[in-house]
Amino acid sequence: MHQTLLTLAIIGYVAATGLALTYLVQRDELLHRLASLATLAAWVLHTGALIARAIELGRPPLASLPEAVSVAVWVVVLLEMWLERRYGLQVLGAFVLPVALAFSLQSTPMRPLIEPALSGAWVWVHIGLALVGIAAFVFNFAGALMYLLQERQLRAKRPGALYYTLPALATLDRLTYRTLALGFPFLTTGLLLGVIWAGAAWGSVFTFDPLALSSYVAWAVYAATLAGRAAGGWHGRRAAYFAIVGFVALVLTLGAGLLFPGKHAG
Amino acid sequence: MALFVAGLSHRNAPVELREQLAVDEDKLRELLRDVAATGVVREALILSTCNRVEVYAIADVPGEARTATFRQLCRHRGVEPASVETVLYTHADGEAVRHTFRVASSLDSMMIGEPQILGQVKDAFALAQSCETVGPALHTLFTQAFTVAKKVRTETEIARHAVSVSFAAVELAKKIFAGLDGKAVLLVGAGKMSELAARHLIEQGAFPLYVANRTWARAQELARALAGTAVPFDELATALATVDIVITSTGAPEPVIRREFVQPLVHSRRGRPLFFIDIAVPRDVEDSVNTLDGVYCYDIDDLKQVVDANIRERLREAHRAEALVEREVAKFLARLGDVEVIPTIVSLRERLEIIRSGEVKRTLARLPGATPETREAIEALSAAIVNKILHAPITKLRESSRAGSPRSWLELVHELFGLGRK
Incomplete structure (x- = not known):
């Protein structure tokens, strides 16, 4: 469940990143709208994945570094959507989403859970x-x-x-x-x-x-x-x-x- | 009855002819009344600007109406009709709707996206209204044209970027400083264009303003005109330390702003950018100043380059605007057509429903032993027959209205089905 949602979310982030970067060059309003939609959809899936993970673990998914990075990506995307709307910074996605995507790709190979040392x-x-x-x-x-x-x-x-x-x-x-x-x-x-x-x-x-x-x-x-x-x-x-x-x-x-x-x- | 636009514009007529035909407001009223009095047009509106003279009208016989209208116009302006006839263009029906939307949206203007045209169209509309030559058709057309124009302006960027040097300078300043509120401006030398740029900056909130000029009296005079402060020319370096934007336009043969003046300022300004707008030829600011950290210098050629880029930007946006207008035209025509034929379609359906339900009732009265299934089947059968029969005429009506000629079809349907007078 969690893995499927996360994979879908990452596919969404890939689409959003592609659209946001194309928007940067093409400047077509439609592309920006599509990028925003893809970002939102991916973020919702990501939220689902984190919740599923938390239920699976019975604790917040923060104890290992890949988990923490995944949560960091979640926070970054949330802030990105907010700042973009708040300040009319339509291009922000093109600069933030690639970074978020790179991080979330890093955090996918969730290793089998080792009881956290911490x-x-x-x-x-x-x-x-x-x-x-x-x-x-x-x-x-x-x-x-x-x-x-x-x-x-x-x-x-x-x-x-x-x-x-x-x-x-x-x-x-x-x-x-x-x-x-x-x-x-x-x-x-x-x-x-x-x-x-x-x-x-x-x-x-x-x-x-x-x-x-x-x-x-x-x-x-x-x-x-x-x-x-x-x-x-x-x-x-x-x-x-x-x-x-x-x-x-x-x-x-x-x-x-x-x-x-x-x-x-x- | 059809819509047509006829006229001439900067696209096909030389300025000599356009200015000969241009009509001022009072004459326009007179002309509109004369045109209406000929009885060849049902509705009419005349748009007269320095770039176009056009008649928008609804007439039974558009060709005749066009000729009559322009003959009136030529008579009013004392122009030989033959010279006008050759350059006149005419758009009818859908083409006319498209033309109206494009003109109002400033897509047909000499400088695409220029804001005046919409106001001019609105004025022409108001004038025609006051002369009572606007009827329901032109009213619908023009109110929609204003909506489309507004949409084009907000949804595309055809009017966004500056196409004059002084506005381009203001835009650049905004790209550097974000807001211009409280940004100090120094004018070095006095000239029309630098004064204009300064005014634009002040309008955007730039303050305070200093003026330096070799002639002290001229500096004082300009400072008074712009509500600024005059500073002595030899205190230029001191003034440079405090301001954010410098506009130079002296007639000096050598640069008056040298790198060695500006370099020491870079550190003391602690990161505040400094923007030089050098309108002078020969230039007032040394070339190498532009390489200093946080210092930007645009000369007149650079500004023109920005203007050129902005014009390309407008043309790029114009493609998107054209697509938008195209969609709006299609929507408008579909709606207009349907509006015209819908009452007929409704009464046609009502008429046949009365016949159908009456006959079904009579048949069922003669079949007292019929099961509910049979009754249902008879209802369904009759409804299906009616729908099948109606399908072709309704489709034909809609099609004809979209093609712009529903009138004869409407009459035919009324006649055939006995729908009474429309």
Whole structure:
């Protein structure tokens, strides 16, 4: 049940991503409407899949990393639909959905459930906070990417399709700054809890765990960007480049957790 | 009785002829009354703008009506009718509906998507109404045309992007700053086009405005006109540090804004973008300024390039608008046709139902021993026969109405089935 729904949801996300990307180039209102519909349908299926999973497990589907990533995708898509409507950002889907799709493809091969090594309320808080952080950084990344593309258009002085569809530079810069400012505290607290918990459960903060290690890198990049923005007057292009580097580190973090053996896998 | 549009426009008639034929409002009233007085048209509306002179009318004999109307028009304007006859185009029925929708939606305009035409059509409609030459047919047609025009405007982007240099500059500023509220503007040099661009920016909320000019008196004069502040020309660098948008249009042979002025500002502006609109030829802003972080510089050629792209964008959208109009025309014709034939179809059905139920009643009265099954079968049989007989005439009526000529068919059906006067 859960697997079928999830597969259908992913097919829906593939369709939505394709439509959203085509809309970006073709700018046909119909494509955008179809993309929105596909997104909504896939998200509903995804909701069903998560509920089915939760009933199957008798607990929230958050204890293993693939599960948490799947929930993160669910949150991201929900936010995407909301922000798109709220701010009239019709192109947002084209930048967020591919990322969401990549994540959800990562999270499909649900391994046979190993009784999670983690337990206790701390763990739920750790996962929940990290999850909100990740969701915020997906939008941070999308905003940065849109900023760089629009900046290029404006500098090249040859308005192309993207010039018309992408929002103003100031809007995009604000989006990346806000998502950074929102995501960072969550990521930080999530990480701190993880560190404290790891110290208690694994005996050492620095046990080799690929996810933990690369998440420190991502955190450092984001910390630097935030500091640069707040104190050094960073903005625009530089801030956008950093947002992208930070996101790559974050993706590597999740990739490491999903693909390499470590204490987060399973 | 048929709808037709006849006229000439920028597409086929030279401006000399168009301006000769163009009619002002008072003359238009007179003309409409004269045309109505000839009795060849049942309804008429005349649209006269600098790009087109057209008659929209309902007449029994469209060809005759067209000739008579334009003869009147030529007489009023003192133009030789022969010179007009050769360029006149005529659209009838469905074509005329399409033309009306396209004109109102600004798809037939010289600059596609220009907003004036809809207002002009509305004025022409109001004028014809006040002259009482608008009847139910033109009323339906034009109210629908206004709806379609609005739909085209909101559902496509034919009118969205600027097609003038000064508006293109404003649009670019919005792509950089999002809103222009509270963005400070500096005008360097004074010129008509830069003043226009400044006005557009102010309308969008840009404030405050500074004016710098080599001639102090001219700076003060322009500052007064635009409710801004004059700044001395040699304090340009200071002013640059505080503003967001700079419009330059001096007659200086060398650039007045050099990279070395702007470079130190980049850091102190802490990420606030700086947008130069350089309308001067030769240019006022050094080329390399555009490469500075957060600094954007558009010269007149760049702006023209943006305008060209915007025009291409409008033409692209025009394809979508045409498709939309096409759908609306089909819908309108179908509805119009059905409206015309539906009363006849209804009375035809009623007529036959009276005959059928009467005969069934009489037959059943003579069959007292009939089982409920038999009664039901007789009902069903009679209903089926009536439906089969009605199928062909009803289809034919609908078809003829969609083809635009239901009149003779309507009469025939009334006559054949004895439906009484329509």
